[in-house]
Amino acid sequence: MIAGWFTGDGEGFRLLGTRCSACSTVFFPREDTHCRNPHCPGGRLMEAPLSRRGHVWSYTDSRYRPPSPYVTDRELPWVPYTLIAVELAAERLVVLGQAAPGVTVADLTVGTEVEVVPGVLHEDAETTWTTWQWRPTGAGV
Amino acid sequence: MTGDVAVLGAGMHPWGKWGRSFVEYGVTAARAALADAGLEWRDIGSVVGADTVRGGYPGYVAGATFAKALGWQGTRVTSVYAACASGAQAIATARAQILAGLADVVLVVGADAAPKGFFRPAGGDRPDDPDWLRFRVLGATNPTYFGLYARRRMAVHGDTLEDFAQVKVKNAALGARNAYARYRRAVTAEEVAASAVVADPLRLLDICATSDGGAALVLAGLDFARRHGAGDAVRIRAVSTVTPHFPNTVLDLPDIATDSAVAVSPAPETFRESIARAAYEEAGVGPEDLSLAEVYDLSTALELQWYEDLGLCGAGEAVKLLRDGSTAPGGRIPVNPSGGLASFGEAVPAQAIAQVCELTWQLRGAAGDRQIPGARVGMAVNQGLFGHGSAVVAVR
Ligand SMILES: [Zn+2]
Numbered sequence: 001m002i003a004g005w006f007t008g009d010g011e012g013f014r015l016l017g018t019r020c021s022a023c024s025t026v027f028f029p030r031e032d033t034h035c036r037n038p039h040c041p042g043g044r045l046m047e048a049p050l051s052r053r054g055h056v057w058s059y060t061d062s063r064y065r066p067p068s069p070y071v072t073d074r075e076l077p078w079v080p081y082t083l084i085a086v087e088l089a090a091e092r093l094v095v096l097g098q099a100a101p102g103v104t105v106a107d108l109t110v111g112t113e114v115e116v117v118p119g120v121l122h123e124d125a126e127t128t129w130t131t132w133q134w135r136p137t138g139a140g141v
Numbered sequence: 142m143t144g145d146v147a148v149l150g151a152g153m154h155p156w157g158k159w160g161r162s163f164v165e166y167g168v169t170a171a172r173a174a175l176a177d178a179g180l181e182w183r184d185i186g187s188v189v190g191a192d193t194v195r196g197g198y199p200g201y202v203a204g205a206t207f208a209k210a211l212g213w214q215g216t217r218v219t220s221v222y223a224a225c226a227s228g229a230q231a232i233a234t235a236r237a238q239i240l241a242g243l244a245d246v247v248l249v250v251g252a253d254a255a256p257k258g259f260f261r262p263a264g265g266d267r268p269d270d271p272d273w274l275r276f277r278v279l280g281a282t283n284p285t286y287f288g289l290y291a292r293r294r295m296a297v298h299g300d301t302l303e304d305f306a307q308v309k310v311k312n313a314a315l316g317a318r319n320a321y322a323r324y325r326r327a328v329t330a331e332e333v334a335a336s337a338v339v340a341d342p343l344r345l346l347d348i349c350a351t352s353d354g355g356a357a358l359v360l361a362g363l364d365f366a367r368r369h370g371a372g373d374a375v376r377i378r379a380v381s382t383v384t385p386h387f388p389n390t391v392l393d394l395p396d397i398a399t400d401s402a403v404a405v406s407p408a409p410e411t412f413r414e415s416i417a418r419a420a421y422e423e424a425g426v427g428p429e430d431l432s433l434a435e436v437y438d439l440s441t442a443l444e445l446q447w448y449e450d451l452g453l454c455g456a457g458e459a460v461k462l463l464r465d466g467s468t469a470p471g472g473r474i475p476v477n478p479s480g481g482l483a484s485f486g487e488a489v490p491a492q493a494i495a496q497v498c499e500l501t502w503q504l505r506g507a508a509g510d511r512q513i514p515g516a517r518v519g520m521a522v523n524q525g526l527f528g529h530g531s532a533v534v535a536v537r
Contacts, residue, residue: 002268002278023404029397037404038387057392058296060288060340066280067261069273083285085392092402094392098279105341110296121278131278
């Protein structure tokens, strides 16, 4: 579904973006055709792992079941999840992601340090859809 | 001003959940605008429709759809899709045709029959569509983005939930005076606080609903307006349709990430600020000249953000403006005298046109018991998904 957006596991898990060889701009989700910097003469776009850690730019949660194409089991009661927008200092961009299970808005403040971890978006009998999640560093959740 | 066009007519279909076709809403609004202008459909040289999108197909080709429903008469026709900015781009198209001499008088129509519940992308697996991706990968609905912006304002500027609620209280009181609004009842801060949280920290009454609705304008060149006995008509002086500048560093719907600022420093102004500035520059006015503003209050917190983006106050000062009553009727710069999206809900292709209907009625002095006395200059501002800017300046 989102091939090539992340790689590795455990401590080695990383989001994957691309970086322009001419202007160094980083793209996430990955941009594989043309550099989108209008001042750039155009370079090659090379895969680049993003920083593991960043700081919370903002956060919210989803108290109602989102519509499709989000996949949920309608037989089960809805459990809200948290969304975190994270500033990555080295790449100078903000990446949105779901929080790791158990992290609620009460665990967060703007500026909190978080790290990227592998997670499960949804699974059914045949398929497990993996994703990235943000988790506060040093937190016991 | 050579860039001016006259607003000869304005009309709407009431907002609500009516369960009928968008064509019916658009035609009702169009007929109301034509009657307001004192013109017949046969007098119209061009029709511009603002598209809605259903099943990935834009609006069943809205311009021609409205023309067919009104009766084919061989008019020039255009259909415009720019998400929430569709209405403003329809107005911009009509204005450009008039200024280019391609048409003397143009009918602009936008209408929608909104789906129930959250907006969602069209069906099928479409991983090249950022709107599909944010739903599929994150379940990030529109309200979750509004929640992110609201929480960010609370952290950076110290806005409170009570401040957000007061925006709803203000707009609901105004919507109660507007026969076209979907919600026509005053709301208290306690009711906002008691409504369910949708996306922390925002509650149901902080977030605009989806609605059906329609709006239309009849625009004309100034020579036509004078010949028609409407030389003193309200005029549209500027329409801003700018894109963001790279790098866009404020997380925007429907994106999963911002642009990187590694290679290029961000512009000193945000996208929303640039939308307003482009309109001010084209109109030759500034925020101090505004008598009123209609802003795209998808959430209560977002209305506050617009105060700053329009230059009505400095960064972080929006709550002060709200609290001292500056943006309420009787204040220095009333915002959303129509009641805003808080009272109307979103009927996407109609909304920017509806904003200009309100400017027109206010500048004519015909806004009834929500009239802003002595209104001379109004701005309507909006932001369309995927980087569509939209602002209109109207003057009397
Ligand atoms: Zn480049």
